[in-house]
Amino acid sequence: MPAESEGANAREGTGGPRTSIRPATPGDFPAIERIYHRAYRGLEPYAYESHWTPEEREKYTREYLSWAYEEEPEGFFVLEADGEVVGFVSVHTWGEGRARRAEIIEIAVDPDYQRHGLGRLLLDHAEQYAKSKGCAKIQLWVGSGNRRALEIYKKRGYREDSRYERWTKMLKDL
Ligand SMILES: CC(C)(COP(=O)(O)OP(=O)(O)OC[C@H]1O[C@@H](n2cnc3c(N)ncnc32)[C@H](O)[C@@H]1OP(=O)(O)O)[C@@H](O)C(=O)NCCC(=O)NCCS
Numbered sequence: 001m002p003a004e005s006e007g008a009n010a011r012e013g014t015g016g017p018r019t020s021i022r023p024a025t026p027g028d029f030p031a032i033e034r035i036y037h038r039a040y041r042g043l044e045p046y047a048y049e050s051h052w053t054p055e056e057r058e059k060y061t062r063e064y065l066s067w068a069y070e071e072e073p074e075g076f077f078v079l080e081a082d083g084e085v086v087g088f089v090s091v092h093t094w095g096e097g098r099a100r101r102a103e104i105i106e107i108a109v110d111p112d113y114q115r116h117g118l119g120r121l122l123l124d125h126a127e128q129y130a131k132s133k134g135c136a137k138i139q140l141w142v143g144s145g146n147r148r149a150l151e152i153y154k155k156r157g158y159r160e161d162s163r164y165e166r167w168t169k170m171l172k173d174l
Contacts, residue, residue, distance in 0.1 A: 016116050017081035021125045024069060024076040024088060029062075031085040032078065036061055039108035045166065046143030068092075068105045075129055079109070079122055086113040089122040093133040102130030102174075104140040123156055131174050144168045 024032065037057070040047035048057050068090040069076045075091035087109035093102045104126050109118045130138045140158070142149050144166055158170035 017113070019079060019081050019118065019121060021077050021079050021121065023074060024078045026069075028078050028085055028088075029065065029069075032065055032088050033058075033061055035086065035088060035108050035110045036065065036106070038111055039114075041111070043143065043146055046146055065090075065106070071105075075126075075133075077122070077125055077129070079118055079125075081113055081118065086110045087118050087122055089126045091126045091129050091138075093130060093135055095135075098136060100133070100135045102126075102133065102135040102138040104138065107140075119152060120156070123152070127172075127174060135174060137171060137173055139169060139171045141167045141169050 036047070044050075048060070052060065072090075072092045075093065077089050077091075078085045079087035079089075081087075087107075089107040090105040091102055092105055093100065095101050104123075107119065107122055107126070109122070127138055139161065140153070141164075142153065144150075144163060150168065150170075153170045153172075156172070158172040161169040161171040163169070
């Protein structure tokens with residue numbers, strides 16, 4: 001799998017931004033954190049604990065995203081549109097042989113760039129990465145009321161596997 005996917009518009013013929021996906025670097029994290037906070041507006045129960053102060057939201061988000069990166073740096077990708085980071089995805093892989101599995105830890109696209117197929121590009125890239133790491137399945141946990149994200153996953157072949165508290169686990173065979 002190429003480390004970078006280059007070039008095509010997200011939706012053919014729409015004249016949308018030129019996009020590319022590349023591995024994240026530590027210098028991308030201010031943009032990644034900003035995208036996370038912006039993308040989860042209106043979905044706060046799935047991004048923060050309700051009792052957190054604004055400072056705690058900043059702090060714990062930074063820790064969470066750093067953890068996602070440090071656990072598997074090569075599985076953390078950013079999407080650039082016209083040279084600016086506007087989305088990201090983090091994938092972790094584990095296990096051996098047929099039990100080898102991937103999980104999308106986080107995926108987000110800046111609201112100004114949503115609904116142009118960029119989330120789909122990031123999902124495709126995450127799945128290609130998981131396959132290149134020998135994973136036969138990919139899973140993720142999504143907020144059970146996050147209807148937009150749930151629809152996207154269902155359209156792309158993920159099925160509901162189980163529920164835990166306010167989360168739904170989705171699973172796809174690769
Ligand atoms: C989930 C998220 C990453 C999707 O990003 P996105 O860039 O909006 O996704 P896409 O544009 O690829 O949209 C996928 C689907 O949305 C719909 N869509 C996209 N553009 C559309 C448009 N112009 N008109 C109508 N529907 C559209 C389509 O159903 C599309 O499916 P398709 O690829 O089969 O056509 C984004 O909504 C987000 O950041 N959400 C907040 C964070 C979050 O919930 N993350 C998930 C955690 S599990």
